[in-house]
Amino acid sequence: MLQLKRDYLDQKVLERLSTLQLHARLPMIGSVSGKHRSPIRGSSLEFAEYRKYVPGDDPRRLDWRAYARNDRYYIKEFEADTNLRMCLVVDTSGSMNFAHDGMRKLDYARRIAGTLAYIAAQQGDAVGLYCAGTGFHKEIPPKRSAAHLSAVLDELGAMEASGETGLANVLHETAERVPQRALIIILSDLFIEPEVVRNCLDHLRFRKHDVAVFHLLEQRELALEFDRPMRFVDMEGGEPILADPTVIGAQYQRALEIYLEDMNTVIQETEVDYHRIRIDENYDDVLARFLLGRTPKRHK
């Protein structure tokens, strides 16, 4: 077992989640054999389909039993299992410093990302990390080695949030930079327009990536429960806003409602694996839910 010295990784959580596996919802094109479906037929034990024999096919793959029954030549094809490229895209804009009881959104994202990276590495998948600030703060392409995991974890531990968000650009860039199908896991508060999010997700989906989104929110952002005027200082460096929550509370709620409804629509239409999370939730529960949700259903 990898010797862990990163405080954001919890040994107990890792042990609890060790029984679960990270599955891709879409076929992956990996470099080595693995636990994930591949679009390419291979030699795994999992039957895929029958195909008519065409000259040039290896006669050893002919299904003689089918020939005996139908008097026709069929090639029996099996699924190919391959490994997974998991790209963790962590929003490191200033807004990720928003905290609940000392737990910043960035800390929460760090724990989820680190745990997923560890789980993926344990099952032989490649792990990469993209820190999305104004642009790419850090870019670690996915690789399978233990040393690479260590680099990813180190970077996760070291990353800090600041500045305006450049998540949209980073996602578009990521869609282009990751050459083959990969699992793109986005950890962000997504304080950008839902339509912009839609464009990013569409782009990633167009590039055949399996996309999962952890939308991190904090309770105070949802309720705006203050009883006196507040000076809200933009954590991403914008102009501060002086407002009385008792006065604008209703409008705030309405704006939030519209945003979430729009986001729901975007998620439904782009068919990404979306998880709306309040950062006061236990992240291990969130991860368990995430992993279980991705477990392929058995065919009866």
Next chain:
Amino acid sequence: MGFLQPFALIALPLIALPILIHLINQYRHRTIPWAAMMFLMRAKRMRKGMARLRHFLILLMRVLAVAALIFVVSRPLSGGWLGSIGMSKPDATLILLDRSVSMEMQDLQTGQSKRSAALKKLAELLEQGDYGTHLMLIDSASGQLQEVDSPKALLDIPIAGPSATSADIPGMLASTLAYLNANESGRVDVWICSDLNENDWDVESGRWQAIREEFAQLEGVHHFLMADADLPSSNLSIRVENVQRWERGNDAELVLDVIVRSKGNRGTRRQEVPIEFEVNNVRSVVEVELDQQGASLKGHRIPIDTKLRSGWGSVGLPGDANPLDNRFFFVFSESPVRRAIVVSDDVKNGEAFRRALAIPIDPRLQHQIDVISVDSAAEGASLNRIAGEWENTGLLIWQAALPRGPVAEQIAQFVDTGRVVMFFPPGSSQVSGKGNQSENERLFGSHWGAWQTPGSQQIFSTSWWRGDTDLLAHVESGDALPLNELRTYRYRSFESPGTPLARFNDDAPLLSRVATDRGAVYFCSTLPTAQFSSLEREGVIFYVILQRALGWGCQALSVASQRDAGPDVLADSSAWELVAPTDNSPLLSQRGLHAGVYRDGAYWTAVNRSQIEDSATAVPVETVDALFDGMSYRRIDVDVSDTSALASELWRIFLIAMIVALLAEAALSLPGKRTKTTLSMVPTT
């Protein structure tokens, strides 16, 4: 719209307080780092519509509430558009102004008298409000109803100025009733400005009941009493009595009694006060020691020039709270020979009258008594004989049947000139003068009845008499006249509209006085001789009442007379020349209402405030309030601090406005239903 406390309007800038608090609240914010700025910005954009208007309305309601509160405190008065809401406009306004001496009591800090303070306040109130088409003034001094041009004119017109008179508030209300009945006015405001002086209000008078009943029948009459019953911490008043000029050898002197009365608390320490005498432009000062009640100088002598047969003088005190009671004028002249005529049908009785009248109280006085028979008087012969002395006679004793014709007229004129007539019953059963006169022959509304004898009783005793005033008043030492010792064996009943001064035990009058404008008319039901009563034998009562009657009657003969200020005190005011005071001489129409000395040829008259003005106290406001039971009445203290009674008409409106504003503010401030965002925590894919 006007205000009783306009200074409260200084607080009007406080209406900016809610805005200020709002702004302060805005800057009292806490700073918080915030991530979800996009929702805040959207929320602020959304608030630009109705929400911003709502917020503005909340602020407006708060501002209105504060403004209404300030207006409540500033005591808005009826008038203008607001007045039309609170109270209907009067058709006429009547002002009943108490101009009595006590109303000149000053606030020593402001130097403003109660009268001027009340007038000033009243003028302000009326100026700010509506006083209708007629503004009428009834002043207590003249009792006349006069129209006033404007409320401000009240401060300048002489008929609203100070006077040395007393007031008759019930009489003024009766005049008001007469005006209202004559003019059939609609809504009328009656303003009474007074210091609630007991004498002026005469709360025990039976007139109040009638006034209440009459006012109760009138609709739309509202009474406002501007009362200032506060007494000064201390005040001194001075007056002079019994001024007499005597000659002793080659010297002449004035002998007079000076009385200084003290009101209020002067402390327990005795102090001296200087009294300034002025006679014939010669001034002298005498220091007297004051006790709690004041001080008196009995028989004070002032030497004068022998050639000064008549003249005037004054006594004065240093200035204090009431300047009008610090000086008292007096006049003097040689004492005239006191003449009396006794007309009697009985020699014995005539002689009894002569003896009682002939002996003067003071040996320096000269008495001359003429006794004539009734027959001679009826024929006019005797009266004609003494015609030369008739003008110098002070008392007429008529002990005979009531006269008629020219003699009755002559007697009426005698009384009209201020002299005294005493009627005693005719000794015979004859009830009227010569001839076949009717039993109903009357003089001064009175006529004799039949002789009454005690029957089983031995004598008639006197069961009741007035010892406080008039002929039967207590003597100077304070002792009562011994009327209880008077024995009456026979008396003659009489019918008279007069006021009884003494009654027998069977309730029949012994002595009665008939009301006359001047002079005095008395009816006595018994005779002095032993056959009828013990009047002559016991002497004291008989002597005192005759001497008093002679003295009062002879006062009219004197060329110098002391009178209480009043509208009719100088019959022809233009004939009288003002001698003193020389400064601030009153208008001709106001003469007689102010203290001073007037001269008409050889006659002198000193006009002063009445004695009761020096001693009267204020009636409790509760008692005054009770006088107006059943009438529309509000009492307003002249002190501006308590004008709630009047202001209530309008401050209620502002109070309601304030409550409405606060309720509206509360309703607008109610938080809307906050829609809880249903945040789905499960993936929607």
